[in-house]
Amino acid sequence: MRAMVIRRFGGPEVLEAVEVPVPEPGPGQVRIRVAAAAVNPVDVATRAGILTEAGVVPPREVLGLGWDVAGEVDAVGAGAGFRVGDAVIGLRDRIATPLGAYAERIVLDASAVAPAPAGVSPAEAATLPLNALTAAQALDLVETTGTVLVTGAAGAVGGYAVALAHARGLRVVAVAGAADEALVRGFGADEFVPRGPSLGDRARTLAPGGVDAVLDTALLGLDALDAVRGGGEFVAFAAGAAPLPLRGVRVRGVWIRADGERLAELARLAENGTLPLRVAGVLPLSEAAAAHERLAAGGLRGRLVLAP
Template sequence: MRAMVVRRFGGPEVLESAEVPVPAPGPGQVRIRVAAAAVNPVDAATRSGLLTEAGVVPPRDVLGLGWDVAGEVDAVGEDAGFRAGDAVIGLRDRLATPLGAYAEWIVLDASAVAPAPAGVSPAEAATLPLNALTAAQALDLVDTTGTLLVTGAAGAVGGYAVALAHARKLRVVAVAGSSDEAQVRAFGADEFVRRGPSLGDRVRAVVPGGVDAVLDPALVGLDALDAVRGGGEFVAFAAGAAPIPLRGVRVRGVWIRADGTRLAELARMASEGVLPLRVADVLPLSDAAKAHERLAAGGLRGRLVLTP
């Protein structure tokens, strides 16, 4: 089968198409014929070597790329709980494996897989697992029924965070570029604050005293912390991105983990239109390098998706 792999670190040009054996599922695993795989910033960070330099990914001769998959089960191991022909989505949360979702087939633990959301395309479904699970697991870290600030609210993780917080009936303050205000309000934001300097002052003009909690997928850091009331909560989204816990603010980091049960709940919400599934473009798997170039150029709304 064909798979995109990395044998050396560098720019998009190091992505290599390789012929590798079709993997076989073991006990408690499923093999998925890949219909679509989303392209995420973590893929670029893996490809460039940034995550290895940071000590997150150990050195390997070959690294696979791709966390998100949508497709169809075509083989199962013992006690997998799925059947051949099931339409599914899944999350590969192990960074240092030689095969990822940028491939024609992938084997995942059944616990990382969920039924695909009904009524959406595989490309749309593939944008859900990593980003929606990250948003949901981050939201689980805060204990508030009051006001939540979400930075990067027009991004993939931020958009899901706004929608999930709105579904929990929190008062959501969204931070994004001016041109994205209508979009993030459609996600469920109650208040909008334009991104930029002195964020704390501008948020406090909307929410006197500061918000109860912040989700910071845009990695704003201290400026976002300044928007939180004393004793509030802050969730960081990358290693080394957590600010100093000033004023008694509880600072925590979210570390994504595969969770098929939770993913099934998110798929149901996507089917019901609660979660926005946004596809920036669909490209063939062979154009993975072009997808990484476009990701690096920025300005995307939604995820690029690769199809074998």
């Protein structure tokens, strides 16, 4: 079968198409015929060697790319709990393996897989696992029932964070580019602050004394921390992106993990329209390098998706 891998770090040109044996599922695993695999910033960071330099991904001779998958089960191991033909989505969170979702087939633990949301395309479904689970698990770290500020609210993770916080009944202050105000209000934002300097001062005009919590998907660090009240909460979304816990703010980082049960809940929210599924474009698997170039150029709304 075909897969895209890297054998060295660098630009999009290091992505390599290879032929590899079809993997076989073991006990408690399923093999998925990949219909769509989302392209995420973490793929770019892995390809460039940034995650290996940061100590997140150990050195390997071959690394697969791709976390998100949507497709159809075509083989099952003992006790997997799925059947051949099931439409599913899943998350590959073991990122040091030689095969990822950029492939024609992938084997995942059944605990990382959930039924695909009904009524949406595989490309749309593939945008859900990594980004929605990250937003949900970050929100789980927040104890407030008051006001939460979400930076990068127009992005994939940020958009899900706004929608999930709104569904939880929190008052949501969204930070994004000025042109994206209508977009993020459509996700459920109650208030909007345009991206720019003096974020803390501008947010505090909407939340006197400071917001109760920040979900910093845009990695603004201290600028976003300044918007939080003393003793509030702050969630960072990347290794090394957490600011010092000034003014007694509780600073935590979210570390994504596969969770099929939670993913099934998120799929149901996608079915009923609570979570917006946004596809920026669909490219064939062979054009993974072009997808990485487009992602690095910025300005996308939604995720690019590869279709084997």
